Amino acid sequence: MPSIERRAIAPYLFFLPALLLFLAFSVYPFYLLTHTSLFEWDGISPAKTFIGLSNYWNVLAHDRVFWTSFSQAGTITLLALVLQNALALLLAIAVNRRLAGGTLYRTVFFLPPILSEIVVGLIWFWIYDGNFGILNEALSHLGLARFARAWLADPNTALTAVAIIHMWKGFGWGFVIFLAGLQTIPEQLYEAARVDGASAWLRFRHITLPLLVPVCVVVSILTILGTMQIFALIIATTGGGPGYHTEVPITRIFHSMLGTSRFGYACAQGIVFGLILLVFSLAQMRFQRRVS
């Protein structure tokens, strides 16, 4: 082979192993997922029944619970986007001011994300317990016993209660990313603004916030993708109940696959779910480009 041709091929040979891994562990499973979604299959039987797009039709047209689970995951996501990220930003700004014990705060704020979701779920289950829960005890001591309830079993509070746990566990990620973003903003900009007499709010509004937009977009994408895929926390606290009040898409997919042995249907649910997340991500990336 002539030397020039060899040199032309060489770069492709270098990425061939990565390509093979990508095909084996991403493309092929996705093909299998799509293929299975066209069949009625219990996950064990040797025979599958081809049913075309029926699974998709049933997901889109008949599965009210699946769409309810979407809106519930959306509610948790919205709460996380606003409250969790606002808290993360606030704490990041506070720690960025070189407070005494800043390292300690960083460690403490980053503790919840590294805890197992199951452990976090169990801890909060004890807090929320309707019979001997810490929260109800605290309310009683404050003379607010009339507000005591089984927080995770009450349809009016269950979803919010789960969302609070999720936000508590998740704000540390946003905190770390926001803090990193804040530390990249040149100090001279603030000094110049101070010289010009800008108040703290104006400095935040006109320096910090615009320069943090790319970081905000990243944190938002991570929050949306992470929250929409919430699963272990739900399993550890409510299992999707009471009724269907804390069901989210992944618990429904899990239930279809292992609870009712409908593998084909679960695959169709997974693909619909994945496509919707993809649309969200693309929209956000476009938004980021526009803002940038």
Added chain:
Amino acid sequence: MTRIKSVRHLTQRGTCLTLLALAGSAVLLGIAGCGKPKAAQQPGPLRVWHWMTDREAAFDELARRYQQETGTRVRFELYAPSDIYVQKVRAAAQTGGLPEIYGVLGELRDLASFINAGHVLPLEEAMSRNGNAWRSVFFPKALAVNTFTRENAYGVAPGVYGVPVDVMNVQLFYNKRLLATLGLDQPPDTWEAFLDVGRRAAAQRLIGFVSGWAELWLIDCFATDYAIHEMGMKQVEATYRGKVPYTDPDWVRVLGRFAELRDSGVLAEGIVAMGNKRAEQLFANGQAVFAFNGTWGVNVYQSMNPALEYGVVMPPRTDPNRPMVTWGGAGSSFFVNAKSPRREEAIAFLTWLTAEPQQRYLTEATQNIPANRSAAADLPAPLAAFADDMDDTVHPRLFSVQEESTVIEAFDKGIQSILIGERTPEEVAARVQETKRLEASRRATRAARQEGGHAID
């Protein structure tokens, strides 16, 4: 300059090919590692997969004794909780990695799928050897749960497929001390009396009734007990067949029992979010008057609070003229992997495991009712109460027809909705019936496709 030279050197043919070969080998090895594991060259231990955390130590001890007696090594491998176990077994079945002996959790249709896929060895022949010697050691109901009849709907060849290790049923535990506090020396035997105890308990700020009703299957046990008690088995099966709608007044009445429970105040606060572990803690700590729990509760309460004084009764009747039933049958069962070359060794081990001495040891160590009848002859008091009622047990696997999983879910979730006061029994009945209609339509589509030759292997 030297750096540029070394970069050029990298693109030279020999280095390129070596790197490529290494990377290719790594990928191929990785992919090969995902394939079916080859059968072991050397006979290793017989592997038994299970999910029973409470029996782990006892199983290990039995494995040690078996090796001492026969020289055959057995290794019990625990995968818990049961959700994880179900995933593990399914994944292993799909990749051909099942052990010699394993359990199948789930409904009858799941077991049928494993059998039809050739993963479960029929045990009819082994059970029939020496004049049905092995078959005769078991409680008939325990074996029946693992047996497919000639008329089964799944196309499974009739016969026995599983080996029960123990038997169980789910009943009402009551705390004797708390009952006395409420002015009673006997547990209530009628529904009204039971609700009344609930009202008294609520008045004294005691927790009346606990159960793991966040886990739908325990709700289903309770509901099935009362459906059969109030309607009879025929009507329940007729509903599953689609001949009687869930909107029938009898079903609405059964669902209404949950509204009565809710209104009486007998239920623990937040019972629909209560896992069974939490319910067991509350009862073991003497904080609840009643617990709806299975035979395994004896072992759990013993380990949590040995001083707890309790008794066990059947759930109270709503109609004194109709017999009460309770959900039960085989507790845990093992199956032999039909694709394992060591099938006979597996059968020999299970025969040994279900013989009287081993079953007695299991009972002593784990406080479960043995599947072997002789070993169950002189059980301690709480277990004896459970064993006495084994004849009154019902199990969905023994019904002549099984309900669709999606309908069961709609039914159980609907009961949760009643318990939290979100829906009326009539609304839940209508929703369940709608799910049943959709499921019937889906089945019809599937049947039509199968007739049209769309099934592929």
